[in-house]
Amino acid sequence: MLTNEQLQQIKGLKLVCEKEVGYELKLNEDMLETRDGKSKEDFFHYEEGRLVGFLGCYGFGNKIEMTGMVHPDYRRKGIFTKLFDEAMAEVKKREISTILLNAPSPSQSAKEFLKRIPCTFEVAEYQMKWVAGELHDDPAVIIRPSTSEDDFESEIQLEVACFGFTEQEARSFNQRMKELNSEDMFIIEAEGQTAGKIRVSETNGEAWIYGFAVAPELQGKGIGRKALSKVVKMETEKGLPVFLEVEARNAHALRLYESCGFRSYHSQDYYKY
Known part of the structure; x- marks a missing residue:
């Protein structure tokens, strides 16, 4: 688990880097704050006691996402390459089928690094x-806490149907989310039956929506829009x-979010290693 001092060092370095480049870095701070300590996921580089390089790994089923940063004054010294090699050595010990490298779309330094690796x-x-x-509060759609084993099983099946997880991956991922209890x-x-699921993380004075899914057979009925409106209303009150995130290739979800009043302000590119 990360110490409070390490978390503050990461946040401090992030602010320095963001000020230099003028765009946001995605470091999944909510996940950093809830590390379970079961595997090595974070890699640090210090110079004279000062954190100048960081790389974090974030697991989603059998997929790992990696992202990191180096202090502007310490770039072109091989620090990020060193951190990446350390992370890859650790990841190769685990049963991981997909590694995605995350880079802010405007980042030229990230693109230069990515050119050098496969x-x-x-x-x-x-x-x-x-x-x-407009936030609709339609009583025909209900949002309630997930509490029972039946709810958990429904979440598993929705992960499989909507996000392409295997059942084992979905079960492992959702069990970890349940244990961490951070979201x-x-x-x-809808109409008395489970129609979908959604997770909300409240951290650093912001609400982030994750894992939003409506069962495929119930899509196109307005359930997603009504559910999203309820959650946004609940959080804005x-x-x-x-905030939320959506893949650019998911045109249906993008249109849904825009119709509910969401606007894009930043983008990230993902590269498959």
Whole structure:
């Protein structure tokens, strides 16, 4: 598990890097704060006691995402390559089928690094923020906490049907989310049956929506829009800005989010190693 001092060092380095480049870095701070300590996932480089390089690994089933940063004054010294090699040596010990390297779309330094390793562009992802829009509170769609074993099993099947997880991957991932208890997990109900699921993470004064899924056979009925509106309303009433992420190739989800008042403000590129 990361210490509070390490977390503060990471956040401090992130601020320095973001100020230099003028765009946001995606470091999944909510996941950093809930590391379980079962495997080595974070890699550090210090110069004279000062953190100047960091790389984090983030597991989703049998997929690993990697992202990192180096202090502007210490670039072109091989620091990120060293961190990447250390991370790859660790990842190869695990049963991982896919490694995705995450880079902010505008980052030229990331693109230069990626040219030197065997990887191919996989997908772009947009970060979106709710700006304004009509929030429907339709009583026909219910959002309730996920509490029972039946709810857990429904979440597993929705992960498989909507996100391409194997059942084993979905079970492992959702069990870890349940154990960490760092996100609020909700079931979406319509016409008395489970129709979907959604997770909400409240951290650093922001609300982030993850794992939003509606069963394929119930899509196109307005359930997703109504459920999303309810969650946004719930979070904005707490005074929290609401964010989410969506892959650029998921045109249906992108249109849904835009119709609910979300606007893209940043993008990340993912490369398959």
